[in-house]
Amino acid sequence: MDRIILRQRRKRSSASALSTATTVDAADDTMSPPLSNNRLAHPRPPSIIECNSYEDLQSKHDQALAQSTPMKASNHKEERRARKILVRVVSGLLMLLVFCCILYSGHVYICMLVATLQLLLFRELVRVRYNTYFHIIQETIPLFRTTQWLWFSVAIFYTYSDFVVEMIKSNTSLHHLLDYVKWQQPLAFCLYSGTFVLTITTFQQGHIRFQLNQLCWTIVVLCLTVGQLKYIMHNLYNGLIWFTLPILLVITNDIMAYFSGLTCGRKFIHRPFINLSPNKTWEGFIGGWIFTMIISWSLSRYLGQFTWMTCPANSFSLFPSSLECELDPIFLPAQSIFPPQIFELLPAALVKTFPGVVNICAVKNDDSIISTLDLNHPTTLTIQQQLELTPCISGEPTHSHHHFELVLHNVMPVQIHALSLSMFASLVAPFGGFLASGIKRAYGIKDFDSIIPGHGGVMDRMDCQFLMALYTWVHYNTFVKMATISVPKMIYMYNLLTESEQVEVLQRITQLAAEQSSLNV
The missing domain is CATH 1.10.1220 (Arc Repressor Mutant)
Incomplete structure (x- = not known):
């Protein structure tokens, strides 16, 4: 039995095993007689004990190697991760520095920045399908990219010309240009019609379905990059704060969600957040929301102190100049700071439970009745009632509910608006990023481009800004501007x-x- 075992182990041993066994044998034979020449020429086979010693050494070596390999891989992974974070931070700081410089340069240069970003965004999105179906496009479809860029040019012309017309109408010093304004709509329609006809004439038999799909994709991309950003210029000229604050809130939410997920991800909620982005966690989503709400309260108050941020602009200037205006009440500390229209959307019983909410009533009495004689019709007497508002008194028959007010002291109304913006930036805007993740997964790409080190393409950074810009315009015109x-x-x-x-x-x-x-x- 021992010979069989010895024969099997001898077959598995290598040249190094023989060398090791010979060394061990020499050490064991120190008390034995000297070896003969025949023994030197033909060394005896290793014993079972010697083979066991070698196998123990080999086993320990394999275990050490197996333990060191994961450690090296883990260290290498951590180094790559730290390097990636460092590159992202440096690139982010450089982008923030460039953004601040352009912000200081003036409104016109910010418009140029937005137009450049729209161009890059459109380029990255249409390249997704272009690179995927290049073998079809290159051989059979004429003017493929030409028609795409013509559609983009038409959309940009209509968007920016419409904004310029609004600016001319809103500035009396520019009313001498009104004679040219009337040609804006006909020219935009002519460009649209020409592009439409050219697109249809490029349809090829056997590829019409693909070309229709591509046309639909181009329209979707235009809706994302041009349609949703159409009103970002209005936000800009309504006051830089309505352009800057939403962008900073989205950036804040992105950063805080990343670090919240990094530190607390899947420690409290193990259920996946969304299938499109497996790395996203509930802890990151909720943590980003909480921190964004907190930061928006102080950030909006800080930005509201500068007239450069709060004053609207109604002219085009290539050189930066200070803006002076009468400060809007939303940038001044007030007592009633919450838009009463929002309370009207909720049940009155629920609103009354909110802390700081005051029920304002209209007073009805005979002293508030005023008669006015119609100048065009002297026989007609118009009866008008002067409105008097006061906090409601329970059981008072002359009091009727008018609206609710939220009364807080030493709070700027813009801080309440910032809470609404931060809520949207945290709960809705991130789904723009999930849409971008879905597009990348559908076409098997990691990033849309590599133009920004550590971040990818422009789309990878701007995916959440589209919805945010559109919501800011809706919020401003609904709860801030009021007048149309x-x-x-x-x-x-x-x-x-x-x-x-x-x-x-x-x-x-x-x-x-x-x-x-x-x-x-």
């Missing part, structure tokens, strides 16, 4: 009227002024 028309626009519309209509408008304004003066007496 301005004095310069009224003058512009007045100049469009005929002489008889202008006389009628002046008579109506005179009548309204007389009624208002009688109310103030």
Whole structure:
């Protein structure tokens, strides 16, 4: 039995095993007689004990090697991860520095930055399908990329020309350009019609379905890159804070969600967050939301101190200049700071439970009734009631509910608006990033481009900004601006009227002024 075992182990041994066994044998034979020449020429086979010693050494060596390999791989992985984070941080700081420089340069240069980003975004998104189906496009479809860029040019022209027209209408010093404004819509329509006809003429038999799919993809990309960013220029000229604050809130949410997920990911909630991004966690999503809400409260108050951020602009200047304006009440400490329209969307019983909410009532009494004589019809007497608002008194019959107000002290209204913006930046805007992840997974790419070290392409950084810019415009016009028309626009519309209509408008304004003066007496 021992010979069989010895024979099997001898077959598995190598030259190094023989050398090791010979060394061990020499050490064991120190008390034995000297070896003969025949023994030197033909060394005896190793014993079972010697083979066991070798196998123990080999086993220990293999175990040490097996333990060191994962450690080396782990250390290498940690080094790569740390290097990647360092590159991302440095690139992020450089991007922030460039953004601040452009922000200081003025509104026109910011518009140029946005236009450049739109161009890069469109390029990255259309390249996804172009690279995938290049073998089909190159051989059979003419003017493929030409038609794509023509559609982009038409969309950009319509978007920016429409914004320029609005600026001209809102600035009386630019009303001398109104003669050129009337050609904006016809020119945009001609460009659209020409591009449409050219696109249809490029359809090839056997590839029409693919070309229709590509046309749909181009339209979707235009909706993402141009349609959603159409009103970002309006945000910019309404005040830089409405352009800067949303961008910073999205960046803040991205950073805080990353570190929240890095430190607490899957420690409290083990359920996956979303299948499109397996690395995203509930802890990161919730942590990013909480930290963004906290930071937005202080960040909005800080930015609201500078007129460069708060004052609107209504002119195009290539050189930066200081902006001076009458400070809007939303940038001043106030008591009633929450838009009452939001409370009207909720049940009254629920609103009354909110801390700091005051029920404001309208007072009805005979002293508030004022009679006004119609100037055009002297026999007509108009009865008007002067509105008097006061906090409601329970059981008072002359009090009727008018609206709710949230009363807080030493708080800027813009801070409440910032909470709304941060809520959207944390809960809705990230799904723009999930859409980008879905596109990358569908086409098997890691990043849209490599133009930004450590970050990928422009789309990888701007995927959440589209929805945010559109929501900011909706929020501003719903809860901040309120009025939908301005004095310069009224003058512009007045100049469009005929002489008889202008006389009628002046008579109506005179009548309204007389009624208002009688109310103030």
